Amino acid sequence: MKVSKVLALMPNAARARLEPYFEAMEILQEVKDPRVMKSLGPAGVRGLLLQRGKQGVPTRIKAHHSAYFDWTYPSDFPEMLDLYRRAKDSQWNAETDLDWRTSVDPMSPEVNILPAEFLNYEALRDAGVRLDGAEKKRLTADIVSWMLSQFLHGEQGALFAAAQVTEAVQFFDGKLYGATQVVDEARHVEVFHRYLDAKLNKLYQINDNLFVIIDALMSDARWDMKFLGMQIMVEGLALGAFGMLYKMTEEPLLRDLLRRVIQDEARHVHYGVLALREHIRNELSESERREREDWCFEVSLLMRNRFVAYEVYEEWFSGLMNREQWRTVVYSSPGLEAFRRVMFRRLVPNLREIGLLSDRIRPHYARVGLAKYFEGPAALELTGDGMIHELETSPRFSSKPPESPGMPTVMEL
Numbered sequence: 383m384k385v386s387k388v389l390a391l392m393p394n395a396a397r398a399r400l401e402p403y404f405e406a407m408e409i410l411q412e413v414k415d416p417r418v419m420k421s422l423g424p425a426g427v428r429g430l431l432l433q434r435g436k437q438g439v440p441t442r443i444k445a446h447h448s449a450y451f452d453w454t455y456p457s458d459f460p461e462m463l464d465l466y467r468r469a470k471d472s473q474w475n476a477e478t479d480l481d482w483r484t485s486v487d488p489m490s491p492e493v494n495i496l497p498a499e500f501l502n503y504e505a506l507r508d509a510g511v512r513l514d515g516a517e518k519k520r521l522t523a524d525i526v527s528w529m530l531s532q533f534l535h536g537e538q539g540a541l542f543a544a545a546q547v548t549e550a551v552q553f554f555d556g557k558l559y560g561a562t563q564v565v566d567e568a569r570h571v572e573v574f575h576r577y578l579d580a581k582l583n584k585l586y587q588i589n590d591n592l593f594v595i596i597d598a599l600m601s602d603a604r605w606d607m608k609f610l611g612m613q614i615m616v617e618g619l620a621l622g623a624f625g626m627l628y629k630m631t632e633e634p635l636l637r638d639l640l641r642r643v644i645q646d647e648a649r650h651v652h653y654g655v656l657a658l659r660e661h662i663r664n665e666l667s668e669s670e671r672r673e674r675e676d677w678c679f680e681v682s683l684l685m686r687n688r689f690v691a692y693e694v695y696e697e698w699f700s701g702l703m704n705r706e707q708w709r710t711v712v713y714s715s716p717g718l719e720a721f722r723r724v725m726f727r728r729l730v731p732n733l734r735e736i737g738l739l740s741d742r743i744r745p746h747y748a749r750v751g752l753a754k755y756f757e758g759p760a761a762l763e764l765t766g767d768g769m770i771h772e773l774e775t776s777p778r779f780s781s782k783p784p785e786s787p788g789m790p791t792v793m794e795l
């Protein structure tokens with residue numbers, strides 16, 4: 383009997399408790415490549431089954447990389463040195479450069495922190511939940527807190543990954559640049575935390591899938607996997623998400639904060655592409671390259687299909703509807719769907735640029751609706767200012783149905 387049928391026979395409360403475990407098993411079974419399983423499997427058990435990120439106590443993750451010293455201090459990567467110079471010139475102070483006196487009210491009818499049509503309330507009604515105007519506003523505010531909380535947790539991962547990569551990378555110019563990224567990430571942790579703490583008064587726990595990715599790359603001994611996981615995957619996805627939120631929100635402090643973070647992140651992704659392009663094309667064997675290509679695809683699936691605000695669901699709707707119904711709400715919500723689409727816009731071209739989008743893997747990305755990004759501009763062609771300009775001048779968010787209604791959902795994969 384299929385798992386979904388077994389679950390359907392259970393009372394709501396038991397089902398709500400068991401569903402996440404069955405889903406976790408399903409996710410782990412989806413990983414086909416045994417080498418990818420070796421990397422993601424243990425992290426998956428810790429994140430999805432044991433929910434290590436949600437125990438309310440600090441998590442210790444063993445790092446296995448080696449620090450790489452070079453006592454000759456070579457000038458070995460001019461483009462990285464250039465990034466280092468630009469990063470030094472572009473530092474900003476989160477305490478004084480942002481106007482923290484701005485009063486933020488996510489319930490305000492005048493300043494929409496997200497567009498009113500962000501969620502699909504009809505789908506909620508179909509699932510048996512009716513919300514009044516104030517509840518809708520509060521749910522939208524919680525979705526913002528959830529997204530910013532995930533950004534914050536991702537930034538903590540980025541802070542530690544940047545520190546590890548600075549130790550482990552073999553380019554000396556890359557180490558100097560890496561130190562600026564550590565400072566950037568600390569500032570990002572600072573701003574997202576302060577905004578959540580002082581303005582929204584809410585912090586959500588880390589999403590299990592995000593935990594799995596962070597756990598996997600923190601504990602991987604290979605520096606290029608850390609780079610790939612953090613600089614290309616997590617930061618690439620985050621950059622798309624930051625840009626979308628920047629476009630959607632009317633709240634001025636959040637816009638200013640995101641604009642500055644996007645400009646920093648553009649450098650980070652640029653650095654990741656520079657380092658990995660060189661390494662993947664010249665240092666790795668074909669079999670090692672394929673392993674990384676598969677790893678990226680699995681991580682993309684984890685993020686694309688499972689990043690569905692279950693933490694908000696558990697707080698609002700657990701017991702009222704099941705997780706599958708919630709996924710239907712999420713997949714049919716114009717705002718969340720726009721996020722899911724745009725997240726890959728920055729990532730996929732970078733995978734191509736570093737040599738991880740071969741003809742072998744392209745059909746898999748195409749199957750999950752991501753082929754339209756194959757030819758987009760990679761990080762090396764984009765500056766932070768250019769990205770902001772593009773966001774300012776492209777059409778505003780509208781609640782029209784997604785541009786490719788035929789895009790498969792997780793149920794169809």
Ligand SMILES: [Fe+2]
Nearest residue numbers: 537540567570
């Ligand atoms: Fe960051």
Ligand SMILES: [Fe+2]
Nearest residue numbers: 540617647650
């Ligand atoms: Fe970053």
